[in-house]
Amino acid sequence: MSCFDIKNLNLYYGDFQALKGINMNILKNNITAFIGPSGCGKSTLIKSLNRMNDLIENCRITGKVELFGESIYGDMDVNLLRKRVGMVFQKPNPFPMSVYDNIAFGPRTHGIKSKPQLNEIVERSLQDAAIWGELKDRLGKSALGLSGGQQQRLCVARALAVEPEVLLLDEPTSALDPISTGKIEELLLTLKNRYSIIIVTHNMQQATRISDYTAFFLLGEVIEFGPTENLFSMPVDKRTENYITGRFG
Amino acid sequence: MNIKKMKPTELIMHVLTWGAAILTICALIYLIGFILLKGLPYLKPSLFSLTYNSDNVSLMPALISTVFMTFLSLLIAAPLGIGAAIYLAEYVRREGRFVTFVRMMSETLAGIPSIVYGLFGMLFFVNALRWGYSLIAGAFTLSIMILPLLMRSTEEALKSVPDVWREGSFGLGAGKLRTVFKVVLPAASPGILAGIILAVGRVVGETAALIFTSGTVAQVPSSALKSARTLSVHMYVLSGEGLHMGEGYATAVVLLVVVVAINALSASLAKKIGAGDK
C-alpha cells in the first residue's frame, strides 16, 4: 500500500524550477531513501511532503501529492497534515526547554492536557526513540545540555510523540558521530514496522544499510527509483551508476 | 609590549589612546566623587519623610512618583512596543517595504530630542485632552518616547531566535500563534527584558519631557491625574531654585544608585543571553 502518491509535482522558487515532474509512489512501512548530489532538490521534495515549503515566500507548486489517498495541497488542514507527517531536521533543534516539555510540546499542541497522559506519552516516545534510559533522570533538565546525538534522538522522540503516520528525516545523522549515527539507524529500523519513513542522506552506505527503496535525484528530477538492492547492484541509468560509484562530486 | 621597539607613529597612537582612556575614567571618577562628596553629607533620614515641605526637602515623594511613572509608562509602552515588534518580526515579510517604513519611522522617533516630546505632550495630553499637568500625561509622553527603543530591542531579540526552532514547532503541527507565544517569545524574553530595563533607565533619567507634562508638584500624587515630579525633575527644580543645593546633590546620589542598580541588572541579563546563545 502506498503512503505517498506524488503525481507530476513541479516546484518553483521564484523563476527557478527546483523539482521537475516528480512521479513517485512511496510505500507504507518501508524506509525510502533520497540520494543525490547537493542542490538536486532532495530537501525541497521532502519538505513538500509536509508542506514546510508553505513557509517560503514565492515558492509555487503544481501537481498532486496524496497521503493515503487524500490530496495534501487541497483542503487538508496544514497543522493536521504536519501532525500526521512528522519531521526530523538536519541539525538537531530541540527547543530551549526541558526534555519533558520538548516531548510534551506536540501532544499539548493537539489538545492533550492531562498530566498522567502526558507522562505516559513522554515515557513511551523516549522509549521508542531508544533514549529513555539515558534521559529518564533528567526530564526536568534543559534539552540544550544534551550531546548532539542525544538531541537528535530527542527530536525523533518529539516527532513520535504526536503519533504520526509518516516520519520525514532530512540528513538526520550528518551532524553526528559514527556511534550516534549507528544508534539512529538502528532506531529507524525498529520504527519502520509502525511508521513509513523517508530519509534524505548523502551517505550511500547508510542508504544501503537501512532503506528498502532508494530514489536518485539529479537537478530536480528523479533519475531512478526502485528497491535499494537493485539500484545499487544494477543501476539502469548511467548517471545513477556514475553517482553510486563515486564519479560525481 | 616593548615601548622602545615601537615606531614613532605607533608610539604616538599608543599614548593617545591610552590618554583618552585615562581621561574618560578620570572624568567619570571626578563626576561620581563630586556628587558623593557634595551629596552624602546631606543624605539624612528627614530627606526620606513621606511628605515634602521646604524644611525637610524630602525626596521620598519624588522617589515614589518615579516608581509610579516608570510603571505607568511601561504599562502603556511595553504591550504596544512588544506587540508591534512581534508583528514586524513574525507576521510580515522581513525586509519588506512596510517593515522598512515602520523601522524608519521608529528610528526617527528615537532621534527626536526629549524636549520635543515634552512639547507635544503638553499640547496634546495636557491641553487638548485636558488632563492637565498629571502623572498620566507624563507617562503617555514618556511611553511614546520609549516606544521605538522597546520595539527595536524586542525585534532584535525575536530575530536572534534561530529559525530552526520555529521550523521544529511548525513541523509538529503547531500554528503561528502557538509557535510565537510558546517557543519564540520565551526564547527571546531575556533580550526583551534587557530592552525594558533600558527603557526604565530612560524614564528614570528624563526631565525635559516631564516638566511640561507631569509638572513639578513635590508630593505623592493621590491619583494618576495629579501632577508629580520624578527624582530627576526634583533635582532639576532644586538646582534651579538654588536654595537647597545640598539636598539636590543628595538626590543625585540616590538617582545614581538607582541608575547603577538598573545597569547592573541589565548587564547580568545580557550575560544570561550570551550564555543562552551557545
Ligand SMILES: Nc1ncnc2c1ncn2[C@@H]1O[C@H](COP(=O)(O)OP(=O)(O)OP(=O)(O)O)[C@@H](O)[C@H]1O
Ligand atoms: N528558499 C529557497 N529559495 C530559492 N532557491 C532555493 C531555496 N531552497 C533551495 N533552493 C534551491 O533549490 C535547489 C534544491 O535545493 P535543496 O535544498 O532541495 O537541495 P538538496 O538536494 O537538499 O541539497 P543538499 O544535499 O545540499 O541539502 C538548489 O538549487 C537550491 O539552491
Ligand SMILES: [Mg+2]
Ligand atoms: Mg538538503
